Amino acid sequence: MPKSEVTSEHVRGRRYRFVVIWDGFTGVGHPERQRRVWKVAEAVVPREDLFDVGMILTIAPEELPQA
Secondary structure, three states: OOOOEEEEEEEEOOEEEEEEEOHHHOOOOHHHHHHHHHHHHHHHOOHHHHOOEEEEEEEOHHHOOOO
């Protein structure tokens, strides 16, 4: 996901939560966003490590709260 911003947060044990902010999510529904990020995750993360992913939040930049 070119030019995306990805952050991670340790939840507990070996569990992590990720936030992906990407302008490519604009106008895309939640199920399709999840399909896209998991397709990338499955391509780059070893299968046994995928079980440590507790959640991936997908956000379009315009959905962020304004300062």
